[in-house]
Amino acid sequence: MTDMGWTLTEKEKQTLRLIVRGHDAKSIARSLGLSVHTINERLRDARRKMAVSSSREAARLLLEAEGGDGQGAAFPNCVGDTEIGEDAAATPADQDAAPTGGAGRAVRPVRIIIGVTLMTFLLGLLALAAIPQNMPTDQTAPVAASAATDPQVVDAARQWLTLVDQGKWEDSYRGTMASFRKLNSLKVWADTSEKVRVPLGAVLSRVLLSQQNLPAPPYGYEVVKFRTSYANKADAIETVSLDKEGGIWRVAGVTIE
Numbered sequence: 001m002t003d004m005g006w007t008l009t010e011k012e013k014q015t016l017r018l019i020v021r022g023h024d025a026k027s028i029a030r031s032l033g034l035s036v037h038t039i040n041e042r043l044r045d046a047r048r049k050m051a052v053s054s055s056r057e058a059a060r061l062l063l064e065a066e067g068g069d070g071q072g073a074a075f076p077n078c079v080g081d082t083e084i085g086e087d088a089a090a091t092p093a094d095q096d097a098a099p100t101g102g103a104g105r106a107v108r109p110v111r112i113i114i115g116v117t118l119m120t121f122l123l124g125l126l127a128l129a130a131i132p133q134n135m136p137t138d139q140t141a142p143v144a145a146s147a148a149t150d151p152q153v154v155d156a157a158r159q160w161l162t163l164v165d166q167g168k169w170e171d172s173y174r175g176t177m178a179s180f181r182k183l184n185s186l187k188v189w190a191d192t193s194e195k196v197r198v199p200l201g202a203v204l205s206r207v208l209l210s211q212q213n214l215p216a217p218p219y220g221y222e223v224v225k226f227r228t229s230y231a232n233k234a235d236a237i238e239t240v241s242l243d244k245e246g247g248i249w250r251v252a253g254v255t256i257e
Helices: 010-020 025-032 036-050 055-067 093-097 151-165 169-174 178-183 186-196
Strands: 203-214 221-230 233-245 248-256
Touching: 010 025, 010 036, 010 055, 025 036, 036 055, 151 169, 151 203, 151 221, 151 233, 151 248, 169 186, 178 248, 203 233, 221 248
Parallel strands: none
Antiparallel strands: 203 221, 221 233, 233 248
């Protein structure tokens, strides 16, 4: 039983999954076309059912529960720079009409901690010896992304993923944002990566699919998607969210589906 007896509704699970992806109440409301009050009500009900005081803690527990059901593993918290607000007053009945798919897939994703959070996020790494230690950052495979992509953003995402491919947890951890490191220690990142990334095996190919701006608080993120084939998992979709910090592109979150 993946919900540990919490009896969460699909809409409550959907909202908690979006928190793991780095959203806060406002950005979730905007993504789903609902009011912030509705989102806060869902979070309040989820916290009550799960007997926790923090929405992020509820999201983390759900992530762990879903990651342990044989359909995938999850990384540490996908974090953004803003905190979830306090519960607001009761909300209109627009919750009933909300799409269960929301801004992300309602199906349980395999979240990679390759940047844990959101480098949740947040993304086991099995035998490091099988992972190429000098995988080139440039790929000769055709790119399916639009011409509007920013090479610096794409290269930053690809280079960071390469560090994870090589099992360089400390180096990849240094490449994450301060907000990510605040919620996830190096040990949490390393332990989660060992558990989630290693079993996927060596990277066979990584092809850029797209790059787009996600208008999430506080300033938005650049989201880069790759189609990646691992030795033990073909055609996975890697999603890396980045933002500039100190003039350098750093990872705010990552998922593997």
